[in-house]
Structures are given as C-alpha cells and as structure tokens.
Amino acid sequence: MKYLDQNLINRLDEKLTRLNALRPLPKSAVEKLREQLRIEMTYNSNAIEGNSLTLKETFLVINEGLTVKGKPLKDHLEAKDHYSALSYLYELTEDGKKNTFSEYLIKQIHTIILQETDKDWAGRYRNSNVIIGGADHTPPDALEVPILMQDLITWISKEKRHMHVVELAALVHHKFVHIHPFFDGNGRTSRLLMNLILMQAGFPLSIVLKNDRKKYYRVLAQADKEKYEPFVRFIAQTVECSLDLYLKTLTPTNKKREKYMKLADIAKDTPYSAKYLNLLSRQGKLEAHKEGRDWVTTKEAVHRYMDSRERQRDVE
Ligand SMILES: Nc1ncnc2c1ncn2[C@@H]1O[C@H](COP(=O)(O)OP(=O)(O)O)[C@@H](O)[C@H]1O
Ligand SMILES: [Mg+2]
Structure with missing residues (x-):
C-alpha cells in the first residue's frame, strides 16, 4: 500500500464488502447495470482516443445496429470491437473464474480491439518505434518490447500477492502504456486489462471518462516520472464511482440510501x-x-x- 491513501483503501474495501453482502445480486438489475457500464465504457474509452461517436450513437450502433450518417465507418467498427472485447472480459471472469496473466491473454484482448479496423497488426507487437501524441514520454525501442512484456508478466505475478488490487490494476495500466507494445490500441487494451484485474476481485467496470482526458494524461505523465500517487488515486476514484453506482442501484429500498x-x-x-x-x-x-x-x-x-x-x- 505504497501509493494509495489508507482512507481511500478502507472506503473501497468497505464498499466492496457491502456490495458482496448483497449477493446473490438481483439478476435483472445487475444485467441492466452491466449493460449501462458496458456502453458507457465503450463510448468513453473510444472517445478518449478520438472516436467521434457520442454516447447515444454508441448505444444505437451496438443495440440497433444503426449506422450514423456522417460518421466514419472506422468509428462504428471500433465501437463494435470494444463491445466485443468487454464480452470477452465477462466470459473470462464469469462465475468468479481467475485467469493467469500472460502475453497470450493480452494479445487476445488486443486482437479483439483491432479485429475490424487493423487486422494486420491485431495481436502483434510493433516492429518499429512510436511516439504518443500529446505526451513527452517516448516509449522504448521496438526491439525491447518482447522482453519488457515478459518482465511485466513476471512483475504482476510477483506483486499481486502483496499489493492492493486497485493499486495493482492502476500500476499495470501505467506500465503497459509506458511500454506501448502495439502500434495502436494501447490505451484501450490497457484500460481493459486494468478492468480484468478489478473484475476478478469482484469490482464492477470502472471507467476513465472522456471528460477527464486532460487530467488522465496529466497524471499518466506524472507516473512516467515515477510519481505514481496521482495516477493511482485517479484510478481509485473511477473504481469508487462504479461501486457507488452499484450500491445506489442495488441496495434494497428498505435500507437507507444516501443522497448524492x-x-x-x-x-x-x-x-x-x-x-x-x-x-x-x-x-x-x-x-x-x-x-x-x-x-x-x-x-x-x-x-x-x-x-x-x-x-x-x-x-x-
Ligand atoms: N505520458 C504518457 N505515458 C504513458 N502513456 C500515455 C501517456 N499519455 C497517454 N498515454 C496512453 O497512450 C494511450 C494512447 O495510445 P494508443 O496506442 O493510441 O491507444 P488507442 O489506440 O487505444 O488510443 C492513451 O490512452 C493513454 O493510455
Ligand atoms: Mg490510437
């Protein structure tokens, strides 16, 4: 617990305990919440990366199969791919299943994210150098990517035993985008990986909002300089937000609900x-x-x- 304030940790743990105490959760209400977050995450995660679809358009593209006039085909395909990737995460975590992290698993997620828009590079590490638009950090040389990714897997298996899961999830997110193993799709893949870790621990999907993009880039840049607290806290706040939504919706009405x-x-x-x-x-x-x-x-x-x-x- 090096990077997260103890107060915040206690609050997250307490809220997760409260959510778990409500189990078994009412099926149809959970299904609705999941669907809501799934569309919201698809919209936000893609919008952060420049996708022009709105939340409502994302909903229509996914649920009604509509095409939005005047918006690029690519943006439609990205929405569908992201939605599919979330289905994959739900499959991976259903019935409390645990998965061992591997490069294979990471490549699987990346494959789904790019399957309709960049088949050639879906699930394949980059073979030349890249820059991150809007960031000072230059990712490592392409030649180093395979070894750095192996190191990341080793790091996860070692640290998961003694780190708080929210801290672990946030740090994995940062380490992943810091390496930037793929030509494209790194941001989306890293946010999915982070959520896989969180979901395995019983947390709902947590969403980095498009509205918070500036802050997100700022705290990532601080993490590049090994100042991890702001980024970990930023992620913890997204986790708390989803927990609050679940608790607000699922707590039976005969129990007192707090008013936001x-x-x-x-x-x-x-x-x-x-x-x-x-x-x-x-x-x-x-x-x-x-x-x-x-x-x-x-x-x-x-x-x-x-x-x-x-x-x-x-x-x-
Ligand atoms: N300073 C930074 N250090 C590390 N990663 C960063 C930094 N700034 C932005 N990023 C990450 O880079 C991602 C963009 O990379 P990219 O491969 O284009 O992903 P995608 O195609 O999913 O947008 C952002 O979503 C963010 O997670
Ligand atoms: Mg991109």
Missing part, C-alpha cells in the same frame, strides 16, 4: 465551503465522484470525513 448532491448544496449544511469540499474530493479524502462536470457527495460522507479527522486528531 452537488458540493454547493451540501456545503450549506457543513462547516466547509464548496471550494474546500472540491479540494477534498479531488484529493480522494472525501467520498465523492463526478456526475458530468460536477462533483457530488452526500451529507453522511461529509460527516464520516469529519469523524475521521476527529479520530486522526485523537491519535496525534
């Missing part, structure tokens, strides 16, 4: 300003997530934060 509200509305009933709550949210100190452009949290969450501050003071 915008920070400005919450602040009125607390000793804090909306600005300060925003800082705490971004730092992962307060249970909060973004809905659209706004951070939201609950009154109970602010009280839990205040309690934890009290306890910390008692210790000091």
